[in-house]
Amino acid sequence: MISFRGKAHQFLTQISFYRFQLESKRLLHLSNRLCSNDASFRVSYPTRAVLYVPGSDSKKLTKIFTTNADCVVMDCEDGVALNKKAEAREKIRNLYDTDERVQNNTEGKFAVRINPAETDLASEDIKILFNPKSDILKNNSINNLLPKCIFVPKTSTSQEVKWLFENLNNQLKNYDDLIKLNLFFYMETAIGLINLNDIIKTALSLSKDKYNSKFNLEGFVFGSDDFCADIEATRTKDAFELTYARQKLIAYCKGYKLKVIDMVYIDFKDLEGLRVQCEQGSRMGFTGKQVIHPGQVDVCQQAFTPSKERIDWALGLIEAFDQHQKSGAGAFTYKGQMIDMPSLLQAKNILKIVEKVKKN
Ligand SMILES: CC(=O)SCCNC(=O)CCNC(=O)[C@H](O)C(C)(C)COP(=O)(O)OP(=O)(O)OC[C@H]1O[C@@H](n2cnc3c(N)ncnc32)[C@H](O)[C@@H]1OP(=O)(O)O
Numbered sequence: 001m002i003s004f005r006g007k008a009h010q011f012l013t014q015i016s017f018y019r020f021q022l023e024s025k026r027l028l029h030l031s032n033r034l035c036s037n038d039a040s041f042r043v044s045y046p047t048r049a050v051l052y053v054p055g056s057d058s059k060k061l062t063k064i065f066t067t068n069a070d071c072v073v074m075d076c077e078d079g080v081a082l083n084k085k086a087e088a089r090e091k092i093r094n095l096y097d098t099d100e101r102v103q104n105n106t107e108g109k110f111a112v113r114i115n116p117a118e119t120d121l122a123s124e125d126i127k128i129l130f131n132p133k134s135d136i137l138k139n140n141s142i143n144n145l146l147p148k149c150i151f152v153p154k155t156s157t158s159q160e161v162k163w164l165f166e167n168l169n170n171q172l173k174n175y176d177d178l179i180k181l182n183l184f185f186y187m188e189t190a191i192g193l194i195n196l197n198d199i200i201k202t203a204l205s206l207s208k209d210k211y212n213s214k215f216n217l218e219g220f221v222f223g224s225d226d227f228c229a230d231i232e233a234t235r236t237k238d239a240f241e242l243t244y245a246r247q248k249l250i251a252y253c254k255g256y257k258l259k260v261i262d263m264v265y266i267d268f269k270d271l272e273g274l275r276v277q278c279e280q281g282s283r284m285g286f287t288g289k290q291v292i293h294p295g296q297v298d299v300c301q302q303a304f305t306p307s308k309e310r311i312d313w314a315l316g317l318i319e320a321f322d323q324h325q326k327s328g329a330g331a332f333t334y335k336g337q338m339i340d341m342p343s344l345l346q347a348k349n350i351l352k353i354v355e356k357v358k359k360n
């Protein structure tokens, strides 16, 4: 039996919930208005949880349709044994040839990871994965039958970028109507970290000037495990040995407006440890994280989605900023803190993520 005090409390909670909903709607409308004219508010698809599925494993491949990971990477590289590489390529190719769910996805949900550029394995990957069967091609658009996004591991020099673009371009030269191929490179060697700026600039300029924007550099992935092996570090739970590499990669990617995907958490049964590392990565500025098991997806997505409190904070701040600008104040106090233009930009970043997630 609920007491009068209890009922009154319930009633007040209900009222404040409705008030919150109304307030949120009003503020969301305001933020849409504020952000819709903003050129920096470009929103692409989300990459909070990027799930690897070994391309040679038929059973796991069936799971790509049941996971709600933002991006599924069908792997031909390190998740596949050397004697199963051919099988992996064939199985992935078969999905693009036959499955409408894979064919109809327009952005990067179903991606592939090829082997490192300048290797025979990568040449073979490109040859098979980007070669739809001719009888299927007769009745289908080429854009439905090719991977829309590829992940390119161990990218250490700009020479590898040139090799990759040349190979892809050769393979695709007969398809004039090809729209665009999104690319993620991996930073996972010490030399790759040293050459990062050169790699990014080469990829951006080659794509634009030589290949007519056919290839779109979407972002980078931090291959922490290979990186640890390369610098001869020992992996620790709090990943302090990777701090410099993670921060450098974030700064370069954000400098060029690219996505940046954080390290794998290989202890896949430890969801609490995963949560801590996801939240750390999210606070550092990563766009998302690699996951290796479907059980990791929810924790990861939650950490890379702004909480209700953060969204409220951002919406309220944007409204307050708008009002203070009109009254001529560039700096003001909001919830006890000094707010000026950088805080507005941070608030808009939060809404950008919300927009991306809504697009999914
Ligand atoms: C450093 C890097 O390069 S990371 C990228 C390369 N590595 C990988 O791709 C590894 C991907 N992950 C895996 O292969 C697996 O998750 C493993 C080997 C770690 C563990 O696999 P399992 O022992 O099968 O795990 P578990 O028994 O908990 O799996 C539960 C279910 O999820 C499925 N599953 C597990 N991992 C995956 C996955 N990555 N993708 C799709 N389904 C999966 C299993 O097939 C199983 O299905 P079932 O319930 O129908 O039998």
Ligand SMILES: O=CC(=O)O
Binding pocket: 153, 186, 188, 222, 223, 224, 225, 226, 227, 263, 264
């Ligand atoms: O490819 C991923 C890694 O951690 O290495």
Ligand SMILES: [Mg+2]
Binding pocket: 078, 153, 188, 223, 225, 226
């Ligand atoms: Mg790796």
